[in-house]
Amino acid sequence: MSRTVLISGGNRGIGLAVARSFADAGDKVAVTYRTGAPPPGLFGVACDVTEEESVKRAVADVEAQYGPVEVLVANAGITRDGLLPMMSEKDFRDVIDTNVLGAFRLAKHATGGMLRKRWGRLVFMSSVMGTLGSPGQTNYAASKSALVGLARSLAWELGARKITSNVVTPGLIETDMIEHITDGRRAELIGNTPLRRTGTADEVAAVVRFLASDAASFVTGAVVPVSGGIGMGH
Secondary structure, three states: OOOOOEEOOOOOOHHHHHHHHHHHHHEEEEEEOOOOOOOOEEEEEEEOOOOOOHHHHHHHHHHHHHHOOOOOEOOOOOOOOOOOOOOOOHHHHHHHHHHHHHHHHHHHHHHHHHHHHHEEEEEEOOOOOOHHOOOOOOOHHHHHHHHHHHHHHHHHHHHHEEEEEEEEEEEOOOOOOHOOOHHHHHHHHHHHHHHHHOOHHHHHHHHHHHHHHHHHHOOOEEEEEOOOOOOOOO
């Protein structure tokens, strides 16, 4: 059965791989993007997740095109790396506003149709750095750990309506988000990964697809690592 799927930040990297995966399965896929252009073959809506009115308009555009959102993948995120003594409050605030409040705004406005239908899937894209921590990423790690509390609270709030809420925590994935990592840090992270390699966006997308499927109907409040084993147990 074709479902309406909304993926924020779906024009590149993990978000695009997730979008393509759902589209290949026959779902009606919409992606948000803030800069650039929507991916060819996918319905795109311009959206700044730091502005509530922009999020409301984007969700309304998706509903007008495909009907109420049934699966939301909150993937949009940014980094503003820097060591704490040199990090500005703006850099910290901007990351929280995009990564946490952006996910909150999307969930708030996309769940209306799920509540009416009494069915839905929420998937929040976090990171293993949310539990491991990372030097120079206090803002990013804080934002990604906050998504766990958000998702698990929503699991309680929405579970009675058959809406699940889960978190995916990727490790080192080959996307443009890790292009700035030094060779030394990259080697260190891979050395701490039992599978001794980086992951692919398609490997993350496969787990997101599972969490959005009927096969995962009894999975909610879960934090699922797609990390090659780095940070296991955290």
